Amino acid sequence: MIKIENIRKSFGDEEILKGISTVFEKGKTNLIIGQSGSGKTVMLKCLLGLFQPEEGYIYYEDKAIQEMDEEQQRHLREEIGMLFQGGALFDSMTIEENVMFPLRMFTKKKKTEMLARVNEVLARVNLEGVNRKYPAEISGGMQKRVSIARAIVNNPKYLFCDEPNSGLDPKTATVIDNLIQEITHEYSITTVVVTHDMNSVMEIGENIVFLKNGKLVWQGNNEDIFKTDNKDVTDFVYSSDLFKKIRDIQIEEQ
Amino acid sequence: MSYLEDIGSYFLMLKRTFGSFTKRSVLKELILKEIDDLIIGSLGIVAFISFFVGGVIAIQTALNVDNPIIPKSLIGFATRQSIVLEFAPTFISIIMAGKVGSFITSSIGSMRVTEQIDALEVMGINSLNYLVFPKIVALLFFPFVIALSMFLGILGGLVAGVYGGFTTLTDFTTGLQDDFDTFHLVYAFIKTFVFAFILATVPSWQGFYMKGGALEVGKASTNSFVWTSVLIILTNFIITQLLLSS
Incomplete structure (x- = not known):
């Protein structure tokens, strides 16, 4: 909290x-x-x-x-785990090294234990087989998932x-x-x-x-x-045409 | 006022760089990587430039010394003095400000722009110690680069002088040994250590505190080269005054 x-x-x-x-x-x-x-x-x-x-x-x-x-x-x-807007993955490290980074910095785990944990969290974010790739070699969506994996790897x-x-x-x-x-x-x-x-x-x-x-x-x-x-909220929520239409449909249904 | 703020932030950066150390095993790897990037990666260009500039110094000295009273050994003497006192320590450092300094500023600046430095800070890592300290340690090996530059510069002078037909091997080596003062080497290496520290910290400061996007990374790299060169030239003047003018 x-x-x-x-x-x-x-x-x-x-x-x-x-x-x-x-x-x-x-x-x-x-x-x-x-x-x-x-x-x-x-x-x-x-x-x-x-x-x-x-x-x-x-x-x-x-x-x-x-x-x-x-x-x-x-x-x-x-x-604290943090997912940055651009991912903020370290360019010079592979995906595996990026995710392992917090474990290397803050734990005394053995390399095999760290690797097991890295593979576990990468599987959790549905990313497998990218361990040896660099951030520039994967898509933006995959980078975000790697970033989530790095954020949660140290519980x-x-x-x-x-x-x-x-x-x-x-x-x-x-x-x-x-x-x-x-x-x-x-x-x-x-x-x-x-x-x-x-x-x-x-x-x-x-x-x-x-x-x-x-x-x-x-x-x-x-x-x-x-x-x-609340007018400030409704102005924000219904600023797009899509949500305006949804609101109109809801009103019609009522 | 802005310059005073900049000087202040540079010294605050140095203070933070030497505080709250990164885990030793990680730091060791970072230092080895920096030695590879900054020192080993510079050997080729330093060797190339030193050899040929040494050759040019020997040829120019030979061409400008046409009085028969002046001994040919002066070519070796002038080559040694030029290379040991100024070319290797000072001008190779300025060349390194372009190569290594720009690399340091652009790599740290890119990390700033892409929030990688924020990521380190959020994780509770002293980002300055993590990024700058290994560079300072790696550049402690800079005197080896300068020693190599001295050796290859003199070798270049010998090759150009002797094989270009400007002097003989005996005259050149006699000139190399004439009036040799070991303190000149001490002076050169004292300068080199100071320049190495400037080379590691000024470009790091430029990159770490830059603001903006990709364009600003380019500007910061240019500023880094300018300020590192200016500081090297100024400290060169001060050290020379202090050590050689008495």
Whole structure:
């Protein structure tokens, strides 16, 4: 569980996060959504400790990240898995070496044990026979899956995903969404996904936080979001023709 | 003001580079890889340039010394002095600023652009120690490159001088041994260590703190070459003043 209490973050004179408080629950896919520039990525980077908020607290379980010393923060980061927008796989390493990387850095396992674990997680993300390839030799969707494998290989307690579907076709995007949700339930991870993709919201939005101009304006799940009359949310959800048509059909059916 | 900030961030980078060390077994592999990339990978170009520049120095000295009073051994002497004092330590370092420096900046810069450095940080790894420290250690072997450059430069001078018919082997070797001061070698290798540190850290700083995309990686590589060369020339001047002018 991750709890945020009244966090504020500015860059220069511009306040990006304006006092956000919420809770991201364990074993659920928690989504941060909103338009570009709403503060989603800044909020994610604050959660990761890459940005320090000027005010407020971020609690991992019952311990505030701001009150942790350097060693405690390093230990916390060993419990974090991160799926970056572009995958962020290490170009100079093979797929196997990429996935094995967190194990090599943080465990004392033997090479055979690490290899077994790597093959296990690669099989879990439906990727086999690519161990010796380099990231540049596989597709974008496969890179995302490798990135998920690397994120979960060391059994993280927290999984963060930044725009996991960007640059993917709708079918592959759904596969990635489902994979994230399955892994979240299977390993009972606290997952936080930053996205502006409505398909992801519909597929995996178990707890959705909607940001606008650095403020949390709505929170609910993927069923609530279609029933809410919050204008900011409806403007965002029904900004595409597809969702407008779905809404019209639903109204006609009623 | 911006320059002061840059200098400050460079020294803060150095402080972080030597803090919170990466796991020893991983670090060992990284150092060996960097030695291969930065040192072994540079030997070919250094050998080629040194041999032929040594030859050119010998020929130009011979062509400009046409007074019969001046002994032919001056060709060997001038070749040795030029190569040991300046060409090998300073100009090979500037050439390396182009080859190795650009490689370091573009590889670290690309990692910055593609969020690979963020990935290291999120995992709780000191990215500066992971990326920069192995390069500093690898470039401690830079004096071996310079020693090779000195040897091949003098050999190039000998081959061009003797086989080009400008001097005899005896005259050239006499010139090589004339008025030899071992402190000149000490001076050259002290310079080399300082230049090696500049070569490892300035391009790393340029790459690590760059912002933007692919175009900015190219700009950072160019800046890296410019600033590394400028610093090498300036420190060369300062070290020469300190060690040779007394």
